[in-house]
Amino acid sequence: MLVGCGGVALLLVSALLGFRLGSDAGVAEHQGTARSDIGRRNRTVDPHQRTTRRQSKFLVRGRSMLPTLSEGQVCDVMLSDQETLPLRRGDLVAVRFADGNHVKRLAGIPGDRIELQQGRLSFNGNRLEDWIANATIAIPPAMVEVPSNPGDWRRSKEGSWIVYHHRDPYRDDQPGLVHDDYPMNVDVKRGLNPVDRLAIEFKSPSRRRVLFSIGGEVLATLVAGGTARSRDGAPNLQPDGKKAIPPELTDVHPIAVELTPGESINELTQNLRVVREIEFRDDVRRRKARYPIRLGADQYFVLGDNVPVSVDSREIGPLPRSAILGRVVSCR
Numbered sequence: 001m002l003v004g005c006g007g008v009a010l011l012l013v014s015a016l017l018g019f020r021l022g023s024d025a026g027v028a029e030h031q032g033t034a035r036s037d038i039g040r041r042n043r044t045v046d047p048h049q050r051t052t053r054r055q056s057k058f059l060v061r062g063r064s065m066l067p068t069l070s071e072g073q074v075c076d077v078m079l080s081d082q083e084t085l086p087l088r089r090g091d092l093v094a095v096r097f098a099d100g101n102h103v104k105r106l107a108g109i110p111g112d113r114i115e116l117q118q119g120r121l122s123f124n125g126n127r128l129e130d131w132i133a134n135a136t137i138a139i140p141p142a143m144v145e146v147p148s149n150p151g152d153w154r155r156s157k158e159g160s161w162i163v164y165h166h167r168d169p170y171r172d173d174q175p176g177l178v179h180d181d182y183p184m185n186v187d188v189k190r191g192l193n194p195v196d197r198l199a200i201e202f203k204s205p206s207r208r209r210v211l212f213s214i215g216g217e218v219l220a221t222l223v224a225g226g227t228a229r230s231r232d233g234a235p236n237l238q239p240d241g242k243k244a245i246p247p248e249l250t251d252v253h254p255i256a257v258e259l260t261p262g263e264s265i266n267e268l269t270q271n272l273r274v275v276r277e278i279e280f281r282d283d284v285r286r287r288k289a290r291y292p293i294r295l296g297a298d299q300y301f302v303l304g305d306n307v308p309v310s311v312d313s314r315e316i317g318p319l320p321r322s323a324i325l326g327r328v329v330s331c332r
Helices: 128-133 265-269
Strands: 008-011 040-046 051-061 074-080 090-097 100-108 113-117 122-123 154-156 161-164 197-201 208-212 218-222 225-227 255-258 272-276 301-303 322-332
Touching: 008 090, 008 113, 051 322, 074 090, 100 122, 122 128, 154 265, 161 265, 197 208, 197 255, 208 272
Parallel strands: none
Antiparallel strands: 008 051, 008 100, 040 051, 051 074, 074 322, 090 100, 090 322, 100 301, 113 122, 154 161, 161 255, 197 225, 197 272, 208 218, 208 255
16 A cells, blocks of 8 residues: 655656655645556666666655646656666655655755745745746646636726736635645635736636736736746836836736727636736644755755645655656656
8 A cells, every 4th residue: 555645656666676665744634545557667777877767657646746747647667776866956756754655846956055035935045936937847847726616807997908816715716926825725824825826827828918016016028838927927018118017907906908909808808817826835833844954975965846734845854866766758
């Protein structure tokens, strides 16, 4: 039996690596049982490093990597017989700790300085989510959906925008800031924090301007690839220096989407999804990490994407290279 508790537990071919499957300890999490052995062994040899690499399949159990990975997904993991498999910040890795196998995100590598700034984790002075957003990563963190419905969008007074009116579900749907809620964690009680990395997704192609109000600053961007992100925005200034913003746009009404002439508001709002980026934080007092942390030559810092429930280096400390089984290359 494999029990996932506070981490995404992984089932792999035990004969391949020759150890027993176990479980995490820490924050309570859904339990799961490994039903079958689904691993497959493939070997490739790197002639430069003379290292035999193997690829195995892992079955995801638990919820500490939601919303990026879900219960029952199968991940292909590139293993290595020696400590020569390149590891990059932001990668998903299969790790072994607390007598169990888990998948986490590699956040810190040897030499990194990890600090806590207003509850947010920074690595060498940069927030992890900001570093990831500008890197090429096989499996980046998924967006977290912000609960909304078409009725939360209203036409601005001057008529050329629709503005998102956020309602706080923890304050009887009264107007409020968007917080770092994780809707999948219905059984977790915790304090919430305002977020500053919002985005909007369009279900069908759309090229138009989008405005975000973040920390009192208005940022303008264009929809690209079906998504507009506040992090890509620039101060919204017209040539004469005046801000062209709908008067309703505030941090409580944080997104405005440009309307095209004759466009149906109802049709447009059915096409929108409000989301936010995952913010990697450590604001739970019971955790054992003491910042700042300077990682040694054989130390790695791992985190789960489901930040509130994941048991990871914030709780157990940095891991040695020997605890990293391999890099996750794909999941389905």
